[in-house]
Amino acid sequence: MNASQFEAAGLADIYEKVAAEERLSFEDGVRLFRSRHIGLVGKLAHLVRQRKNGNRAYYVRNQHINFTNVCSKRCRFCSFYAKKDGPEAYTLTMEEVEHRIRQFAHLPITEIHMVAGVHPKLPYTYYTDLLDTVKRTRPDAIIKAFTMIELEQIQKVSEMPLEETIQDLKAHGLGALPGGGVEVLSKRIHQELFGRKMDGEGWLNIARVAHGQGLKSNASLLYGHLETDEERVDHFIQLRELQDETGGFLCFIPLAFHAERTELEGIPPTTGNLDLRMIAVSRLMLDNFPHIKSFWIMIGPVMAQLALRYGADDIDGTIMEYEITREKIEQTHQELSRDQLADLIREAGCEAVERDSFYNPVRELALV
Ligand code: SF4
Numbered sequence: 001m002n003a004s005q006f007e008a009a010g011l012a013d014i015y016e017k018v019a020a021e022e023r024l025s026f027e028d029g030v031r032l033f034r035s036r037h038i039g040l041v042g043k044l045a046h047l048v049r050q051r052k053n054g055n056r057a058y059y060v061r062n063q064h065i066n067f068t069n070v071c072s073k074r075c076r077f078c079s080f081y082a083k084k085d086g087p088e089a090y091t092l093t094m095e096e097v098e099h100r101i102r103q104f105a106h107l108p109i110t111e112i113h114m115v116a117g118v119h120p121k122l123p124y125t126y127y128t129d130l131l132d133t134v135k136r137t138r139p140d141a142i143i144k145a146f147t148m149i150e151l152e153q154i155q156k157v158s159e160m161p162l163e164e165t166i167q168d169l170k171a172h173g174l175g176a177l178p179g180g181g182v183e184v185l186s187k188r189i190h191q192e193l194f195g196r197k198m199d200g201e202g203w204l205n206i207a208r209v210a211h212g213q214g215l216k217s218n219a220s221l222l223y224g225h226l227e228t229d230e231e232r233v234d235h236f237i238q239l240r241e242l243q244d245e246t247g248g249f250l251c252f253i254p255l256a257f258h259a260e261r262t263e264l265e266g267i268p269p270t271t272g273n274l275d276l277r278m279i280a281v282s283r284l285m286l287d288n289f290p291h292i293k294s295f296w297i298m299i300g301p302v303m304a305q306l307a308l309r310y311g312a313d314d315i316d317g318t319i320m321e322y323e324i325t326r327e328k329i330e331q332t333h334q335e336l337s338r339d340q341l342a343d344l345i346r347e348a349g350c351e352a353v354e355r356d357s358f359y360n361p362v363r364e365l366a367l368v
Contacts, residue, residue, distance in 0.1 A: 001043060009037040011044075014284075018044050021051075024285055029233035032281045038273055045280035045311030052290060053313040057350035058359060059341040062111040062317035063104055063141075067092045067130060071117025073149070075194040077183070077225055079261035081117045091119065094133045101137045110356045111317070112138060114145035115178055118197075124158040128172045135173035142357040143173050147181030148206040148217075152198050162206065166213040176357050177210055179218035179249070185238045186231040193226065193264075204242055211248025216358065218293075219249050223278050224257035224270035232278075236285035243288045250359065251291035251314060254278035256298045275299045276310045283311025291359065301336065301344055308348040314355075315341060 006015035014028050024032075032041050068091040071081035082089040092100070101112065112134050127146075134143050146154065146169075151162070158165040166174075183189065185200035198206075207217060219239050223232060243249045256270040256278075275294075283292045293314040294307030304315045318336055336344075338354070345352040354363040 001047065006040060006044075009035065009040050011035060011037065011040055015044060018047060018284065021287075023287055026230075026233055026237060029236060029281060029285045030229050032284060033229040033232065033277060038277055038280075041280045041284075042276060042310040045283040046309055048283050048287070049292070049311045049313050055349075055351050056313060056353045057308050057345040057348070058291070058314040058353050058355040059338075059345065060111055060317035060355050060357070061107065061109045061338055061362075062113050063101070063109050064113045064115075065092070065097060065100055065134075066116050067097065067114055068116045068119045068122070070119040070121075072120040073118050073194065073197040075183075075197060076263040077193050077222065077257060077259075079258070084119075084121065091122070094129055097130060097133050098137050101134060105138075107318075109138065109141055109318075110362060112141045112143050112145075113178060114143070115147055115180065116150065118149055118153045120153075122157070124154065127154050127169065131169065131172035131174055142175040144176040144178050144357050145174060147178060148203045148210070149181035149198055151177075151206055151210065152202065162209050163213055166210055166215060170213070170215070174215070176250075177207075177215050177217035179207070179251075179253075180220045180255070182220075183222040184227045184231055185235045186227065189227055189231060200238070204238065207242060207248070208246055211246035216248055216250050218251045218253055219289075220253040220255050221278070221282070222255045222257055224274060225259075225264060225267055232281070233285065236282060240286055240288060243286070247288075249289055251293050252282050252286050252289045253293040253295050254282055255295065258298070270299070272303060272306075275303050276307060279307045279312045280310045296336065296344075301340075305344045305348050308345065308350055315344065317341070 003015060006012045014024065017024060035041055069080055069082045070084050070089050070091055074081065131143060155162045155165045182200055182203040183194060190199045210217060221232065221235050256275060259265050259267040279292060279294055291314050292312045293316055294304040294312035295316050296304035318338060342352040353361050356362055
């Protein structure tokens with residue numbers, strides 16, 4: 001890499017820190033967001049990505065199940081939730097959950113990913129029955145389920161301390177946590193967009209306890225709405241500090257905001273520049289996170305592929321059904337085959353590695 005390019009772009013000091021594997025500061029992060037030289041920011045992030053993960057890019061064969069859209073939190077950015085007795089409200093029965101899993105029984109899926117609304121009336125046994133049903137129907141798959149926000153509600157209805165609730169959920173088959181739900185670790189954004197939901201401090205506390213109880217999780221950031229560059233960088237630093245403490249985060253996932261069917265309709269979609277920059281700056285700031293994911297369902301397969309050269313080393317999975325973001329209410333089927341995912345990765349010049357939920361290789365496909 002040519003140091004003079006970074007000199008000319010005013011990024012020489014950051015380049016030197018990255019080359020020396022030194023931690024970047026808050027000010028460095030803000031400068032990376034504001035630099036006009038996105039290509040150079042991407043090169044720095046790619047250097048870190050190569051250092052941590054070589055030329056590998058991961059994907060997973062997974063199935064998503066969003067088991068209820070009933071939610072009492074009414075976040076202003078959310079297009080998914082429904083009021084309990086509204087016309088769009090649904091809560092899957094155990095028979096329906098089993099049916100959804102059996103539909104894909106012929107595929108070697110290794111992960112069942114379940115998140116949902118915060119239903120105020122579901123009893124604790126709903127969650128344990130849910131885990132039991134998935135485990136019984138698909139015993140070979142790892143169950144990754146429940147955001148920290150859902151865990152708060154589950155703990156409430158379990159009437160047990162959080163540690164005991166988590167141990168009980170693990171006994172029923174919970175294997176890992178998806179890690180979303182906090183959106184942005186910022187008091188201002190919390191007040192403006194999701195005041196009914198737990199704040200950042202609460203989210204970090206639940207993550208800390210869950211990691212302490214042996215559950216690995218991811219973390220995410222919802223970007224492209226009201227947040228500032230400073231709030232994004234502060235979010236990274238708060239996650240980085242918790243990771244120093246627990247080591248429980250596997251992957252960070254920037255989530256592009258989609259305004260359709262939300263109270264914030266009118267906010268334009270994220271740009272390619274911002275999508276790539278989020279990947280690159282997160283890779284550079286989150287020096288203790290093993291993996292950065294470009295989630296194809298949020299930014300599209302084309303940007304997800306490009307992001308593999310801007311710091312990402314994972315493009316998520318086959319998905320099947322996804323109801324959290326969609327433009328039309330009836331549009332839930334979103335799927336890429338294993339071959340399509342592997343082709344996207346290989347075309348980007350990377351080695352495609354099918355992984356399980358913990359990044360253990362399931363299958364490696366050579367570069368062609
Ligand atoms: S983001 Fe989650 S908690 Fe907020 S309204 Fe939507 S489903 Fe409910």
